[in-house]
Amino acid sequence: MSMTNQREEPAGLSASMLSLDEVRQVVGDSNITRADVDAGQQGENVRRNVSLFRPRDVRAVIRPGSVQEIQAIVRIFHGNNPPAGLHAISTGRNWGLGSAEPATDDVVTVDLGRMNSVRRVDCDAGYAVIEPGVTQLCLAEALDGTNRMLNVTASSGHTSVIGNALERGVGLRRQRTEDLLGLEIVLPDGELARVGWWPEQTKRTAANPYGLGPSLLHLFTQSNLGIVAAAVVSLLPRPESQRVLRLKFPCARRCRRAVF
Numbered sequence: 473m474s475m476t477n478q479r480e481e482p483a484g485l486s487a488s489m490l491s492l493d494e495v496r497q498v499v500g501d502s503n504i505t506r507a508d509v510d511a512g513q514q515g516e517n518v519r520r521n522v523s524l525f526r527p528r529d530v531r532a533v534i535r536p537g538s539v540q541e542i543q544a545i546v547r548i549f550h551g552n553n554p555p556a557g558l559h560a561i562s563t564g565r566n567w568g569l570g571s572a573e574p575a576t577d578d579v580v581t582v583d584l585g586r587m588n589s590v591r592r593v594d595c596d597a598g599y600a601v602i603e604p605g606v607t608q609l610c611l612a613e614a615l616d617g618t619n620r621m622l623n624v625t626a627s628s629g630h631t632s633v634i635g636n637a638l639e640r641g642v643g644l645r646r647q648r649t650e651d652l653l654g655l656e657i658v659l660p661d662g663e664l665a666r667v668g669w670w671p672e673q674t675k676r677t678a679a680n681p682y683g684l685g686p687s688l689l690h691l692f693t694q695s696n697l698g699i700v701a702a703a704v705v706s707l708l709p710r711p712e713s714q715r716v717l718r719l720k721f722p723c724a725r726r727c728r729r730a731v732f
């Protein structure tokens with residue numbers, strides 16, 4: 473009889489470690505960090521857990537650079553039996569709410585920070601098509617000097633517009649979910665789908681996120697039904713001027729003291 477104090481690896485997990493060899497072929501050596509072979513080198517963001525929750529057991533961090541790479545990764549993991557868990561993050565700065573940590577142990581993180589292209593901005597129609605790694609600072613700078621502005625949050629400029637909206641974050645002007653017009657998603661079998669409103673190449677259509685009939689848009693906010701590869705976000709009209717009114721109220725106790 474042999475005794476070991478090593479934890480037994482779940483079947484899906486061993487399968488996922490084999491899949492990582494295939495994933496390395498897709499994203500290249502510099503865009504995958506494995507807990508088993510690259511100990512201590514996990515992505516700076518991914519390991520910086522400022523939420524004071526228990527760090528989860530993240531088996532690897534994969535950093536795809538294109539929609540096609542996300543699809544290839546999902547297809548590789550979809551082939552596992554049982555399937556292994558993937559956790560997508562956009563910039564991983566979900567501070568106070570888990571940072572970049574997944575909800576469970578033994579998953580592989582898909583860090584989309586390299587996908588940071590602003591695909592299109594249309595200030596007349598009031599929308600931008602962006603990828604997950606686009607930060608609110610980056611999009612706000614792209615809109616500088618235009619008649620449109622982004623509904624920013626009070627968090628860091630280096631947080632993701634898409635990551636925050638998918639987690640139903642709170643903007644300074646309105647709920648971030650109200651900014652979402654359309655989503656491009658890689659589904660669990662690797663298929664690429666678009667839901668909500670997307671601009672058409674040949675004609676201008678009204679930006680209506682709900683479309684006709686049941687809307688699929690919010691199936692993908694606060695859910696794990698797919699990896700979001702891009703989104704159409706609505707832009708607010710920029711006011712010609714803004715005034716900040718500062719009000720100061722005297723402390724009630726100090727007032728009483730002043731009286732007596």
Ligand SMILES: Cc1cc2nc3c(=O)[nH]c(=O)nc-3n(C[C@H](O)[C@H](O)[C@H](O)COP(=O)(O)OP(=O)(O)OC[C@H]3O[C@@H](n4cnc5c(N)ncnc54)[C@H](O)[C@@H]3O)c2cc1C
Binds near residue numbers: 565573630643700
């Ligand atoms: C001082 C301070 C102020 C803050 N102010 C605000 C505020 O005003 N409003 C607010 O909402 N939050 C605020 N936060 C919280 C947090 O910093 C933000 O919500 C931040 O935007 C979340 O991090 P992120 O954008 O990097 O998202 P990520 O960490 O990248 O994503 C968050 C989660 O969304 C899901 N997800 C992300 N991307 C994808 C994808 N492409 N596909 C599928 N699922 C995905 C994952 O479950 C992920 O864990 C604040 C935090 C601090 C410390």
